[in-house]
Amino acid sequence: MPYSRMPVVKMHLTAAAASLHAEACETGGKLPANVERVAHLVDDALREADQEATTDARGQPPEDWASP
Secondary structure: OOOOOHHHHHHHHHHHHHHHHHHHHHOOOOOOHHHHHHHHHHHHHHHHHHOOOOOOOOOOOOOOOOOO
């Protein structure tokens, strides 16, 4: 099984979520619109990262793509 970076990705997303939560607590839940959008994106990314990948949604790589 190849090495997966997903545990590291989840760790960084979790750290971002914790930081955004702390920001919300410090501001009484009144976040600027752009920060609130980022918080929703982080939450969505964490939910997606927890899903089992059944297929690769990216499709096939281009023919000239070099394999490692």
